[in-house]
Amino acid sequence: MIFRSIKSRLLLSLSLFIALSLGLSGFALDRAFRSSVEAALQEKLKANFYSLLADSEAEQNTLVMPAQLQDPRFNQIDSGLYAFINDKHGNRLWHSPSAIALQPSPTQAASIGHFRFSPPTNDQFYRLSYGIIWELENDDEREYHVYLLQNATPVTAQLHEFRASLWRWFGGIAVILLVIQGIIMRWGLTPLRHLGKELKAIESGEQSQLTGVYPSELENATHNLNLLIENERRQRQRYHDTLSDLAHSLKTPLAILRGLNSQSLSDAEQRKSLDEQVSRMNDIVSHQLHRASSKASAANQLSMQPIPLASLINKLVRSLQKVYISKSVDAENLINSNLSLRVDEHDLMEIFGNRLDNACKACRQKIRISANQQQGALIISIEDDGEGIPEQQRQNVLERGGRADTQHPGQGIGLAVTQDILNSYQARLSIHDSQLGGAKIEIEFPVS
Known part of the structure; x- marks a missing residue:
């Protein structure tokens, strides 16, 4: 499926984003340009109105318009600019020479002293109307309504030309953005392609691990x-x-x-x-x-749940205190309750169970468990107040079957098992002298 590919997902989502962004931008610019053109047209029609008003005169208690108007388009038949004057009842009193052959649909009258501008509806005309009160010679007042009509064809052609130019530019921008997007995606996904090649090389045995420098x-x-x-x-x-x-x-x-x-x-x-x-x-x-x-x-250490150390040690200590009840072992657990290890719980039980058992055997009465975090390592110490392990015997004790205590039965296999488990986690065990007087076993786990 296409959506299983990161490249396809990014390409599709970014392409949709570019298309949506350019589409909305184009729509907004188109509306803004249309509004600008219509606003400019409205101002022109207002100028035509004032020119028409300047040409008008009052004679014999009526409004008279000259045969030739200042704007030549009013004088030319079917010029695209037309003027009409009606009385307050809507009766046609005058029209410009350009409107001889024109029968426009009715236009809603404007209120007195206000302009009314309307875009084309049923026909191809922009309309501007204005209501005036004209004072005649005998102080008589007459109400007139002036209507100006502008053919919408030039405006529509201008809008179409702008729209075509706009989408040509946006189409070119979209192509450029898609090319840039492809280049960026190819560059951005290069580490993943390199990772895939390295994994194939590892699978084929050509290399043993990932060696590339990655983000x-x-x-x-x-x-x-x-x-x-x-x-x-x-x-x-x-x-x-x-x-x-x-x-x-x-x-x-x-x-x-x-x-x-x-x-x-x-x-x-x-x-x-x-x-x-x-x-x-x-x-x-x-x-x-x-x-x-x-x-x-x-081998599955990364998928393991962290195991709280303090509670696990406490559980083992309580069990061993029952086994060595005759000694009344005093166990001091100094491990922080928040400390945990990403190690299999059974392995931890085997490691610390074996070491704590040995400590209880060797001690006179007291053992102490503590933990110390260093850079990149966690060190757990198990100490006892017994006789300790002489330095010359420590290496022998760490070898399979080696034992420092020959008074108690055993074959030295427990320490070998512990060593094997620790090796599998790249951990190590070492023997030192304890401040309690006996042996101090340090178990060091690497942590990231």
Whole structure:
């Protein structure tokens, strides 16, 4: 459909605007010119009236007009300018020589001392009438009505000529405006055409992201498109890596299971080894599935709803305080209630649930959660008053399967899951010393 095209919409709407604007302007100018011509004609007829009045004389108690009038058009038959004088009863007393062959339709009389001008109605004449009181020699007063008629043909021809010239000019202006409009639209839509070409190049594999310089109105869109493209690319790579890791991780337990058949073990020992390897394989598969699903959700980060951090942390803390009731953990949440993150809620529960659980395990009695916004980043800190993590062990703790606490059961998979989730959001985790005396875990999320 034509209205699915931005160019077509703009072209149609601007063309309609130009047509409407020029049409209304032309109509207004035409009316103004017509009014000007008729006003000028009315003034001319008034001048003719005063000329006619100057030619008139009063003789023997009656109004007498000369045989030859000052304006030669009154003397020429069918000249287009005509004059009539009637008495107060409408009886014709005199007409100009030009009106010998003319029988005009009745004209409404004007009041005494006032002009009445009227455009053509049933015939092609402009009319001007005036009522006068004439004082005769014996102080007698007579009422007369003077009528002047002007043929409308010259005026109509003048109006037609002006109208034709006006629309010729407006037609030329419309063509020029449409050409300018087309040039402006082509120039204005160039960024969108360039964006379309770049997207096709990305689709065909010729380039990896949008690299063009775009207007400020498109900057957010191109930035978000680049994020989506990059997230989609990372997601495909992560699926590939996850499958590779899963295949690699299962090699060892499968090899052990295969070797059980060649070993001379009792049923109890074989069952124990079998249970250990099946449990290990289950943990590996669960870990890899969670890793893949969390990264898939991170790829859609732009469409996620912001999650309030303070309420989520409070919920997790209340749950963990019940688990570690024997410690009477004192949890201090300093995160502002207005602070939120555009991250999948399940991922946040996994990240902070794992880290808070570790903090509750390691603390003596107190943990503290705080947040600090810096330029382009949001840093959430989780501190405890435990023994802390020695600096030489911190890198080992961050690696898969690495553990600083060997007193409690576990395989170090929780931190690996946390790291994978954080990587999918381009976030990072670091370990520092806490002012409380224990460890301080900082989780840094990039924010725009």
